[in-house]
Amino acid sequence: MRRKETHFLAVHFFSYVDGSLRCEGVELNKIADEFGTPAYVYSAGTIRENYRRLDQALAPLDHLVCYAVKANSNIAVLNLLAKIGSGFDIVSGGELFRVLKAGGRADRCTFAGVGKTREEIAYALREGVYSFNVESEGELERINDVAGELGLKAPVAIRVNPDVDAKTHKFISTGKSKNKFGIGIDRALEVYKVAAALPHLKIRGVQTHIGSQILESGPFAEAASKLASLVTELKACYDIEFFDFGGGIGIVYDEALSSGSPDWWSHGDQARRMTPEDYAAAIIPALKPLGLRILFEPGRFLVGNAGALLSTVQYVKQTPAKTFTIVDAAMNDLIRPALYEGWHEIVPLQQTKEQSITMDVVGPVCESGDFFAQDRGIPPLAPGERVAILSSGAYGFVMSSNYNSRPLLPEILVDGDKVHLARSRQTMDDLIRGELLP
Numbered sequence: 001m002r003r004k005e006t007h008f009l010a011v012h013f014f015s016y017v018d019g020s021l022r023c024e025g026v027e028l029n030k031i032a033d034e035f036g037t038p039a040y041v042y043s044a045g046t047i048r049e050n051y052r053r054l055d056q057a058l059a060p061l062d063h064l065v066c067y068a069v070k071a072n073s074n075i076a077v078l079n080l081l082a083k084i085g086s087g088f089d090i091v092s093g094g095e096l097f098r099v100l101k102a103g104g105r106a107d108r109c110t111f112a113g114v115g116k117t118r119e120e121i122a123y124a125l126r127e128g129v130y131s132f133n134v135e136s137e138g139e140l141e142r143i144n145d146v147a148g149e150l151g152l153k154a155p156v157a158i159r160v161n162p163d164v165d166a167k168t169h170k171f172i173s174t175g176k177s178k179n180k181f182g183i184g185i186d187r188a189l190e191v192y193k194v195a196a197a198l199p200h201l202k203i204r205g206v207q208t209h210i211g212s213q214i215l216e217s218g219p220f221a222e223a224a225s226k227l228a229s230l231v232t233e234l235k236a237c238y239d240i241e242f243f244d245f246g247g248g249i250g251i252v253y254d255e256a257l258s259s260g261s262p263d264w265w266s267h268g269d270q271a272r273r274m275t276p277e278d279y280a281a282a283i284i285p286a287l288k289p290l291g292l293r294i295l296f297e298p299g300r301f302l303v304g305n306a307g308a309l310l311s312t313v314q315y316v317k318q319t320p321a322k323t324f325t326i327v328d329a330a331m332n333d334l335i336r337p338a339l340y341e342g343w344h345e346i347v348p349l350q351q352t353k354e355q356s357i358t359m360d361v362v363g364p365v366c367e368s369g370d371f372f373a374q375d376r377g378i379p380p381l382a383p384g385e386r387v388a389i390l391s392s393g394a395y396g397f398v399m400s401s402n403y404n405s406r407p408l409l410p411e412i413l414v415d416g417d418k419v420h421l422a423r424s425r426q427t428m429d430d431l432i433r434g435e436l437l438p
């Protein structure tokens, strides 16, 4: 594996070697030859490195990292994380099933989400999850009810909404009082009282999660200090074992490769680049004195920069207004640009010295929202050329759909010079599986 050494740590292992883009020790062109495009490629080394770096930054705390499965739930990725000691944050029965299939442990799982069904609660109780992170009083009653039926005691934490502004996209901000998540901080003590009175619940912790893709430590510091006093109060009354601080650490999407630096933290507008060490430094002063186990639920941070979506240019269409480069990947494969105005760096697999031109990079789906870049300077691309859409390891494949009857993509996990097909490309038959003619 080639990786430029700097005094900073690399957070991704994609780089050009002799003009050809590689993931760790493998040429992406080779992967595209073997598995076709579009295809997702993940770097195992990047995931491990990011886990290690965060885990190390949090070492002053008695902590457990519970990877947020929803960011990338391929069982090969979950298996890799389980092997290096990660717990998991799940939001559905389906995610628990995946974790167990991947060799993860239920007693290292937290179960989040505002809409848990009775079936999901029963499944999680039987498997013995570490905690239900509860989002409403109705849910407390339902969990109590199901636990009673099963003759079990359900471990719960209440998700407290600290009313802080995460300063991120409105669709991924969760910690303001107007969001649907959690219980308002002003009502938390009252709701803990309700929980304590329910016979089949065991209060185990407190949880919060303020949003996603947060690039500065201020909102985290504010949430930590706001909640630390509440947690201290609760600790005096209940048998609190942990405080779960949620996820949300942002990643760098821009300039990742074109800057020529493998270290995405070490360049650009430093004010916007929160390192894992900055994150830890901002919250440890408030969290350490609690004397509790602190849980973290990073999703995007661990896997986002570890993924690339490979795609092949199909057509270049010139209109009086614009140049459209039409690729074989589409919004159904990676919806972040359409859904969150997400920005992904797009680079050719074969390096070029040509001057950039302004273009839109779009997919074949019949929606104007089907784009990967708009009015962006990119070296001219000819039909047949391949590109990598970078930093698509989180909220990429997991949000894909069969829209326009496009088969779901293969997922390939690269580890050093080993290539593992972690999910096969769907076939035409897969597309209509389960459908019935009248």
Ligand SMILES: *Cc1c(COP(=O)(O)O)cnc(C)c1O
Pocket (backbone or CB within 6 Å): 068, 070, 071, 089, 112, 113, 209, 211, 212, 213, 246, 247, 248, 249, 297, 298, 299, 300, 301, 394
């Ligand atoms: C989505 C989510 C996470 C992970 O968020 P990232 O921004 O990917 O770190 C963690 N906890 C909860 C409760 C979530 O909903």
